Amino acid sequence: MNRFRISTPEGTRDLLFSSCRALRQTENTIRASLENRGYSEIITPAVEYFDVFAQANPELDQEQMLKVIDRSGRICVVRPDNTTPIARIAATRLDNAALPVRLYYSQKVFRSVVGGHGHKGEFLQVGAELIGADGLEADKDILSAAFGALTETGAAGFRIELGHAEIYKALIEELGVDAAAAESIRRLIENKSFAALGDTLSPYGDRPAAGALRAMPQLFGGMEVLDQVEALTGNVRVLGAVSYLRRLYRALDETGYGDRIMIDLGLVHEMDYYTGVMFRGYIGGAGAAILAGGRYNALCAKFGKDMPAGGFGIDVESVAESLQGAAGTETGTRRDTVRIALTKGRLEKKTLALLKSAGYDISELEAGSRKLIFALPDTGVEIVLAKAADVITYVEHGVCDMGVVGKDTIMEKGGSFYEMVDLGFGKCRFALATKKGKDVYGGYQTPVIATKYPAVTKAFFNRKNMDVETIKIEGSVELAPLLELADAIVDIVETGTTLKENGLEVIEDVAPISARVIVNLASAKLKKAAIQKVIAELESGLEG
Numbered sequence: 001m002n003r004f005r006i007s008t009p010e011g012t013r014d015l016l017f018s019s020c021r022a023l024r025q026t027e028n029t030i031r032a033s034l035e036n037r038g039y040s041e042i043i044t045p046a047v048e049y050f051d052v053f054a055q056a057n058p059e060l061d062q063e064q065m066l067k068v069i070d071r072s073g074r075i076c077v078v079r080p081d082n083t084t085p086i087a088r089i090a091a092t093r094l095d096n097a098a099l100p101v102r103l104y105y106s107q108k109v110f111r112s113v114v115g116g117h118g119h120k121g122e123f124l125q126v127g128a129e130l131i132g133a134d135g136l137e138a139d140k141d142i143l144s145a146a147f148g149a150l151t152e153t154g155a156a157g158f159r160i161e162l163g164h165a166e167i168y169k170a171l172i173e174e175l176g177v178d179a180a181a182a183e184s185i186r187r188l189i190e191n192k193s194f195a196a197l198g199d200t201l202s203p204y205g206d207r208p209a210a211g212a213l214r215a216m217p218q219l220f221g222g223m224e225v226l227d228q229v230e231a232l233t234g235n236v237r238v239l240g241a242v243s244y245l246r247r248l249y250r251a252l253d254e255t256g257y258g259d260r261i262m263i264d265l266g267l268v269h270e271m272d273y274y275t276g277v278m279f280r281g282y283i284g285g286a287g288a289a290i291l292a293g294g295r296y297n298a299l300c301a302k303f304g305k306d307m308p309a310g311g312f313g314i315d316v317e318s319v320a321e322s323l324q325g326a327a328g329t330e331t332g333t334r335r336d337t338v339r340i341a342l343t344k345g346r347l348e349k350k351t352l353a354l355l356k357s358a359g360y361d362i363s364e365l366e367a368g369s370r371k372l373i374f375a376l377p378d379t380g381v382e383i384v385l386a387k388a389a390d391v392i393t394y395v396e397h398g399v400c401d402m403g404v405v406g407k408d409t410i411m412e413k414g415g416s417f418y419e420m421v422d423l424g425f426g427k428c429r430f431a432l433a434t435k436k437g438k439d440v441y442g443g444y445q446t447p448v449i450a451t452k453y454p455a456v457t458k459a460f461f462n463r464k465n466m467d468v469e470t471i472k473i474e475g476s477v478e479l480a481p482l483l484e485l486a487d488a489i490v491d492i493v494e495t496g497t498t499l500k501e502n503g504l505e506v507i508e509d510v511a512p513i514s515a516r517v518i519v520n521l522a523s524a525k526l527k528k529a530a531i532q533k534v535i536a537e538l539e540s541g542l543e544g
């Protein structure tokens with residue numbers, strides 16, 4: 001049988017019976033909640049012109065858009081986002097409507113996903129947009145709708161974290177760096193890469209903006225975070241944003257949602273899109289944010305009418321799945337354990353030694369067995385042993401809260417997680433190497449590069465504006481140039497012995513590598529104290 005006749009495209013799936021019921025129940029509850037708050041439904045086309053999304057949100061990755069060519073040859077996309085078409089409608093068809101308008105939608109978005117990662121390419125989102133209103137009352141209205149809708153689904157342990165786009169924007173402007181440096185600082189804050197951010201900011205010494213930016217990845221938790229940032233900077237725009245968040249918190253606290261609010265001043269995604277408050281919602285049992293939103297005052301102007309707007313979207317399926325799995329417990333399954341995935345092989349011994357010196361009893365792991373999951377006695381910590389790339393998969397999906405994995409795997413595989421600590425062992429580097437005396441950069445032919453790491457290789461040559469052909473090799477990559485299959489290799493070099501003994505030499509270093517601690521996005525927030533404790537213990541083991 002032709003497999004395309006009996007399977008569905010990557011990232012899509014059939015939902016049957018109880019899953020359907022759970023999905024529709026959650027969807028209907030959220031819809032009813034929004035209707036009750038005065039939001040009116042609109043439905044937008046499933047397919048729109050590419051230009052709608054390309055122009056409005058440059059951060060919506062082109063590669064992720066599912067494209068369709070219409071009869072006239074024009075490129076259309078299957079709806080990748082709900083807010084953009086609503087901004088188009090508000091700025092055009094609702095041009096004369098009395099403002100503000102409250103709109104809601106309950107429809108799918110589609111993304112083209114790479115196979116094999118378990119990423120969804122089709123989501124049912126219910127969301128709300130409040131258009132034509134700005135300021136505290138408007139943000140309170142939107143956030144109350146988000147809190148109300150999630151509460152009514154019966155989700156017991158959800159939290160919504162607040163951030164503000166002005167904080168990063170103001171500090172980066174104060175620092176006065178170019179766009180490329182600003183983007184690399186932004187990425188390090190987004191990934192909560194404390195150590196690398198410190199290194200990147202070290203040339204700016206003790207300038208106040210550098211100090212505040214350096215602290216941003218750690219500025220998440222309760223309301224105390226706002227006091228901390230006030231002590232770090234006198235930047236009036238930052239202080240204005242902080243005082244705004246404080247007032248917004250108070251307003252929401254009055255409506256009874258105070259204990260569900262967290263702060264993350266390191267929310268720095270889509271900085272061209274968000275203009276004010278930003279927020280994300282988390283729930284136990286879902287590894288990623290189940291709600292995202294904020295204020296995007298510049299969006300409607302892209303469709304011809306300049307008016308403020310804000311809103312949010314909820315990933316209905318993730319909420320429904322979490323409700324089914326957690327059966328209403330406070331933070332879902334495994335709420336009292338921290339599960340850590342360790343990379344088997346080269347990194348294993350040092351990681352275990354580190355756990356031991358941090359005071360954990362790892363005797364069961366040391367005893368040597370074929371077991372894969374170990375509970376460390378009296379700690380609430382569980383250890384899982386996995387292959388490097390799988391460590392990322394388990395952490396990204398939230399079935400493990402933390403992981404220890406090499407920077408090489410992180411660079412090759414990517415993914416959404418926080419990269420919180422550089423453990424400093426497992427040190428080696430990526431390098432471009434070839435036979436002694438060979439010129440890889442000269443000549444007219446496209447160089448052929450053999451590697452176990454095609455994504456790292458492509459990114460390295462992209463930065464040089466060079467096109468190369470890559471050939472994936474699974475091991476002993478050094479053979480490829482010796483057998484004349486490739487002009488050069490990009491591979492891991494540690495002592496250099498393998499290269500030397502095979503008559504090869506390094507042409508250029510690509511990137512340094514060491515073992516990193518990665519943390520699931522939701523776990524970092526919902527299990528903050530327990531995870532910070534493990535990290536502090538590991539760090540104390542490193543010092544000892």
Ligand SMILES: Nc1ncnc2c1ncn2[C@@H]1O[C@H](COP(=O)(O)OP(=O)(O)OP(=O)(O)O)[C@@H](O)[C@H]1O
Nearest residue numbers: 344345346347388406407408409426427428492494
């Ligand atoms: N000389 C080295 N070669 C490869 N990896 C190294 C080296 N030195 C340190 N490392 C780190 O050790 C990690 C684990 O390497 P290991 O070879 O055990 O697993 P692997 O990359 O999955 O290899 P394999 O597929 O051969 O099992 C790497 O991801 C890298 O971060």
Ligand SMILES: O=P(O)(O)OC[C@H]1O[C@H](OP(=O)(O)OP(=O)(O)O)[C@H](O)[C@@H]1O
Nearest residue numbers: 475476477492493494495496497498499
């Ligand atoms: O600079 P060195 O100290 O010589 O170490 C580098 C070598 O170690 C790794 O290979 P590994 O032993 O993991 O075998 P593989 O190539 O089959 O993965 C790496 O791929 C290099 O070949």
